[in-house]
Amino acid sequence: xxxxxxxxxxxxxxxxxxxxxxxxxxxxxxxxxxxxxxxxxxxxxxxxxxxxxxxxxxxxxxxxxxxxxxxxxxxxxxxxxxxxxxxxxxxxxxxxxxxxxxxxxxxxxxxxxxxxxxxxxxxxxxxxxxxxxxxxxxxxxxxxxxxxxxxxxxxxxxxxxxxxxxxxxxxxxxxxxxxxxxxxxxxxxxxxxxxxxxxxxxxxxxxxxxxxxxxxxxxxxxxxxxxxxxxxxxxxxxxxxxxxxxxxxxxxxxxxxxxxxxxxxxxxxxxxxxxxxxxxxxxxxxxxxxxxxxxxxxxxxxxxxxxxxxxxxxxxxxxxxxxxxxxxxxxxxxxxxxxxxxxxxxxxxxxxxxxxxxxxxxxxxxxxxxxxxxxxxxxxxxxxxxxxxxxxxxxxxxxxxxxxxxxxxxxxxxxxxxxxxxxxxxxxxxxxxxxxxxxxxxxxxxxxxxxxxxxxxxxxxxxxxxxxxxxxxxxxxxxxxxxxxxxxxxxxxxxxxxxxxxxxxxxxxxxxxxxxxxxxxxxxxxxxxxxxxxxxxxxxxxxxxxxxxxxxxxxxxxxxxxxxxx
Ligand code: PEP
Ligand code: MG
Numbered sequence: 001x002x003x004x005x006x007x008x009x010x011x012x013x014x015x016x017x018x019x020x021x022x023x024x025x026x027x028x029x030x031x032x033x034x035x036x037x038x039x040x041x042x043x044x045x046x047x048x049x050x051x052x053x054x055x056x057x058x059x060x061x062x063x064x065x066x067x068x069x070x071x072x073x074x075x076x077x078x079x080x081x082x083x084x085x086x087x088x089x090x091x092x093x094x095x096x097x098x099x100x101x102x103x104x105x106x107x108x109x110x111x112x113x114x115x116x117x118x119x120x121x122x123x124x125x126x127x128x129x130x131x132x133x134x135x136x137x138x139x140x141x142x143x144x145x146x147x148x149x150x151x152x153x154x155x156x157x158x159x160x161x162x163x164x165x166x167x168x169x170x171x172x173x174x175x176x177x178x179x180x181x182x183x184x185x186x187x188x189x190x191x192x193x194x195x196x197x198x199x200x201x202x203x204x205x206x207x208x209x210x211x212x213x214x215x216x217x218x219x220x221x222x223x224x225x226x227x228x229x230x231x232x233x234x235x236x237x238x239x240x241x242x243x244x245x246x247x248x249x250x251x252x253x254x255x256x257x258x259x260x261x262x263x264x265x266x267x268x269x270x271x272x273x274x275x276x277x278x279x280x281x282x283x284x285x286x287x288x289x290x291x292x293x294x295x296x297x298x299x300x301x302x303x304x305x306x307x308x309x310x311x312x313x314x315x316x317x318x319x320x321x322x323x324x325x326x327x328x329x330x331x332x333x334x335x336x337x338x339x340x341x342x343x344x345x346x347x348x349x350x351x352x353x354x355x356x357x358x359x360x361x362x363x364x365x366x367x368x369x370x371x372x373x374x375x376x377x378x379x380x381x382x383x384x385x386x387x388x389x390x391x392x393x394x395x396x397x398x399x400x401x402x403x404x405x406x407x408x409x410x411x412x413x414x415x416x417x418x419x420x421x422x423x424x425x426x427x428x429x430x431x432x433x434x435x436x437x438x439x440x441x442x443x444x445x446x447x448x449x450x451x452x453x454x455x456x457x458x459x460x461x462x463x464x465x466x467x468x469x470x471x472x473x474x475x476x477x478x479x480x481x482x483x484x485x486x487x488x489x490x491x492x493x494x495x496x497x498x499x500x501x502x503x504x505x506x507x508x509x510x511x512x513x514x515x516x517x518x519x520x521x522x523x524x525x526x527x528x529x530x531x532x533x534x535x536x537x538x539x540x541x542x543x544x545x546x547x548x549x550x551x552x553x554x555x556x557x558x559x560x561x562x563x564x565x566x
Contacts (some may be wrong), residue, residue: 003234005216009184009209012195014511016247017182017204018240021222022160023231033107036098044098048105051145056085062548065177078170084138089116092408106146113139114192117392128337130189137168163212173195178306182224184231186212196277199511206231225410225566248561256515259289265524270499272516273329273507275485279317280326285510289517292328292371294507295435295485296321298359299335308335309387310363311358312411317465318366331435331507332363334388336377353391360395367407375412377434380419385430388413416440421467423506424474434475435507438486440468459488460541460548465501469536472502483507492519492565493545496552499523500532515563522555 036044036225063078084090090112097108113135119213120132161182162175172194176183183198188207198205204226212521216233223232233241262270273294274285285293302308309317322330334356363374376388392411415421416437428434442448442458445467458464468484476483483505488494490508492515498506499520508516531551535544549566560566 003220003235005049005213005229005233005240007184007206007208007209007212007233009229009231010188010190012188012190012202012207013183013198013205014226014251015202016243017161017222017224018217018224018235018243018247018549019159019161019181019222021163021216022218023163023216025165032104033110033209034104035103036102038102041099041102044105045095047128047146048094048098050109051105051142052085052091053286054145055138055141056082058145059085059170061171066173069141069314078173079137080468081136081141081168081170084134090135090138091320109139109142131402133166133188136166137170139303140166140168141149141170160217161224163216163222165212167194169194169197176201176203179277182222182226183207184209184211184222184224196281199509200280202511210257224280227563246562253518253562254514257518258287260517261516261519262517264499264520265522266526268504268525270520271483272513272520273483273485273505274510274513276321276510279324281471281510285513286324288510288513290328290510290513291332293321293325294483294505296330296332297336298332299337302335306552308355308359311362312471314359315363315365319361319369319373322366322372323368329371329373331373331412332357333375333377333435357398358396360392361399361404364392364395364399364407364409365401365404367409368403372407373410373412373433375414375433377414377437378417378440379413379427380417381416382423382426382430385413385427387463389430408420412481414485415471415482416444418445418467421471424471426479428474428478428480433480434471434482436468436482436484436503438464438468438484438488441486442462442488458541459486459491460494460535460544462536462538462540462544465497465536465544468498468503469501469532481505490516491562492516492556492563493552495519496528496556497532497544497548498533499525500528500530500535502529502532510546518559519556522559523552524555528552 051350059081066078075263092543093112094105094108097103097112098105103107117132120128137176159179159181159182162180163184166187167175167183178196180203181224183203183205185207186209188194190207195207206224206226206229209231216489220234221240223235223239224445225231233422235243262272264270271291273292274288275295276282276285276293276295276298277297301314314501318332359376363372366372374392379388390410392409396405410432412433412435413420413427413431414437415424415434418441420427421441438459442461442464445464446458446461448458472482482503483496484503485507489498490505490512495506495516496519531548535547538544538547
């Protein structure tokens with residue numbers, strides 16, 4: 001067995017963890033699939049119903065645990081799974097399969113789950129693939145009950161780095177509480193609920209490392225780098241000491257950075273806001289000193305549903321978020337489902353039009369509680385943008401509440417499709433603001449799959465930088481705000497370049513807010529602008545990264561090094 005073993009995955013929660021491995025779920029449960037007699041159908045149905053009830057109770061308990069530790073704000077993460085336990089498409093379909101096909105509950109569960117997942121997995125959007133993972137998580141809970149496994153068998157009994165095939169969010173709540181210090185999973189994505197729970201608990205996490213080498217033993221020392229996605233199993237004592245030093249320094253750094261300012265070396269203030277997926281993240285955004293919510297990904301409210309929540313349900317959530325953040329601004333993005341379900345305002349079917357209108361109305365009604373803005377994702381033509389704005393006007397006209405009718409609501413757009421960046425000066429005439437999404441912009445410019453772990457480097461490609469420059473120049477000339485809310489702004493090396501291109505507002509994942517401020521304080525804008533000019537002349541993303549590291553390293557080097565970024 002060679003050691004150390006190095007694995008690479010997706011960095012899902014920042015920080016460094018060092019600890020003994022605890023491998024869970026190594027013996028994959030083998031599904032026993034069998035046919036049942038007519039006479040056994042009712043007892044099999046009863047067995048399945050019991051499993052649903054127990055599984056629901058387990059998730060309720062996890063919800064309570066979460067509430068006790070973190071208050072009510074985080075608990076709704078688990079509501080999705082509770083709702084799925086009552087979902088006709090899933091639960092009723094399983095009972096039907098037991099009844100009609102005369103098969104045992106495990107088989108019926110597996111069959112229905114696979115059928116429901118198929119179209120979701122075929123969709124290009126990570127949103128839908130995440131929903132397939134939610135189905136897997138519910139399946140995992142139910143299977144555990146059917147097999148009579150106890151949750152307590154999963155509990156960690158000392159400081160450990162958990163290593164798992166995957167972890168359901170409810171299990172994550174249970175298992176990521178202290179003394180667990182880190183998490184590594186074979187599967188998973190940075191936007192998954194499990195990743196959100198890991199960030200909530202501040203547990204450094206790497207997901208999606210792929211099939212784990214079989215020989216990882218419990219107790220072997222594992223290093224988890226939640227910045228780079230690197231995992232080392234069986235590290236040498238020197239590597240271990242170095243990682244422990246980085247871990248301790250980062251913890252101290254985070255504490256010290258919570259209330260610092262984001263002013264560059266040459267005295268320019270940069271606005272650092274937070275990207276949020278769930279209301280539960282608002283508290284942490286405030287704690288980390290975010291100056292607002294620059295991107296609220298509302299589609300996360302629809303995780304468990306085939307239809308979005310009603311206008312009033314949405315209003316309730318939006319109001320809570322806006323009130324908690326007031327007087328800081330919250331920018332709500334309309335549902336971004338991508339793929340064929342994309343809610344483009346100009347070519348909607350009647351049903352989707354109704355959904356979008358109830359969302360716009362809820363945002364208009366919530367805007368009285370504080371400072372609110374609305375933006376549309378994936379806008380590709382000026383016609384679409386104008387269609388979206390007409391829809392906002394139509395919604396205003398239909399509202400009964402006079403103050404909501406007249407609400408101050410800037411309406412902007414994401415610049416994340418190349419056509420929008422190319423013609424930015426035409427779009428900007430019709431938009432109150434731009435929010436640049438570097439994730440999709442790089443994806444569509446370079447035909448690079450967002451799921452590919454190498455895609456993190458792509459915003460630095462000179463072709464993407466050229467589009468980023470067009471967007472910020474058009475907005476600045478028109479005197480309209482233009483923020484960067486894609487993950488380029490969250491990359492501590494690329495951020496200097498974004499500032500050099502002229503961006504003065506950024507929005508980053510909640511956990512990155514303090515780090516972004518620290519980077520900003522070490523940037524000299526004039527030097528960054530020169531680097532940006534030269535970067536536009538480079539021929540590859542790698543060359544750009546080298547250029548930034550060489551030229552901004554004078555001031556940022558120590559911070560990057562300390563955080564293990566370069
Ligand atoms: C982006 O595309 O950069 C973006 C911020 O939107 P999302 O990641 O939600 O697609
Ligand atoms: Mg996007």
